[in-house]
Amino acid sequence: MVSVQGRMCDIPFEEERDPYESLPPSSTSATHALAGAAAGILEHSVMYPVDCVKTRMQSLVPDPKADYRSVYDAFCKIVKYEGLMTTARGINAVVGGAGPAHALYFACYEHIKKTLSKGQTGNHFAHATAGCAATLVHDAFMNPADVIKQRMQMYNSPYKSCYHCAKTVYRSEGYRAFYRSYTTQLTMNIPFQVVHFMTYEWIQDHLNPDRQYSPLSHVISGGVAGSTAAAVTMPLDVCKTLLNTQENCARTHISYIEGMVSACRTIYEFQGAWGFFRGLQARVIFQFPATAISWSVYEFCKFFLTKRQTESKQISSVNTLSVSASAPERAR
Template structure:
């Protein structure tokens, strides 16, 4: 009975719980924009973001924008909790000269983010595979008609095996490792510029959290977006319709068929979503630390 109070009193417990709550806030706030982004990346014939939004809602109703959300929502609490927990450990491990009372250096923040992104890809890759397959159903881009994330995952395992479940893992690591380094560095750098001294005092305004978190998401997505386009196309494949043999083959064929613009298709939607989602993630994370664990204060 003494486990939870002792666990939550530790820094690991606080980071884990706050990170999980932040992840839930991010998924719920940005999932409709994520669905539109996936459709834009997969086929240029779908049109603009507003056209896709209108067509999807007219055909299947607003609930279609949340198709496949159960897969990331079921795992995002644990995944995001682990991301913030691993990041807290690694960011300090890379700057041993910093005392326990001081925040990690920006170099430690960046290196800790890179390590965190690489490790979390092992969990994220299968989740995003299932999510993409669900999002592309009933759009003419997927032959699957299996409903629900669990059934889709079982179907992938049965037809494609372990290799199928981890289809796109390599490109996910290439995307997430450097992107997470930039992500955490941008957040810590921006919040300190907006509210000097807040990294040490943990006292800042909600606007600072929203803006710093939003800009962190935008910078990381802008940097990694071409890799995300390739990842989407690789993971959308099934054994019966293998168009691409690998990352370089997908890159070459996509550019030859649709030009370099294909690597940036849907970027506007992704950037808008990134600002909303990551502003919500960091705000929920910081508010949880302060409200439940008395870790600083929030200024309105």
């Protein structure tokens, strides 16, 4: 109840209710898209040096100067012999791709999840289906960015800039080079996102069953979900890196490696079964804080934007009631 010029009027919204609790029905796709874009850009920017180390450690036949024993050893050698800025090579491609990719990713996920779950928590089918659909859209935007990024990250990369890399790859290999790993990316990311979203929502069901804005629960849920999914899908990530960089082809001048089967055979030939898990530590170290950052930033932005929308509606409703209440008095 709000007093307007001496009268008590009912406000159509619930003023005392936590705005975050009503996010599913009230927040818009634009809110999810903006929050998702901010989350994606910050996630990839902050953790980019670790991603660079992971790519280097997945190298099939590393140069003696780039044969690393651990994540710490790799980072120290890169900084010592190549400079700190080397760990940021290719970051422009990721930032440019992560914004629109994550905007569509989260908007698609929230829309499908809300449609299928119908407001019920614990609906893992809805979470898994929404995660799969969101991945299809996300990877269509991110795959070319990943190709450029990983080629820039490799040891002794010949490319001067992201633009130079994109232009050279297109001229020498055609547009197919930017999507050579797309099916492998989907093969990896669909199970990754299914495990990721189901784990995140499951932990949220226990830590934050009311789905209120809770930064700590978002950080814990996001970190555990991301690292779990990363460990499960590690072999597929190694195959994706090989298809993106075509490292073996550059060294032996054989025909391009195409598809999952060819990538698996090449990795096993060079490094055996252990080759599918090279860089696992770096990937888990990358994914835990990365997904924690992504979810916490996403939930904060979603909460902030929705709260602003709610406050704007409240002010508009109060002004409308004030005008309506004063109209009869002016008529007298």
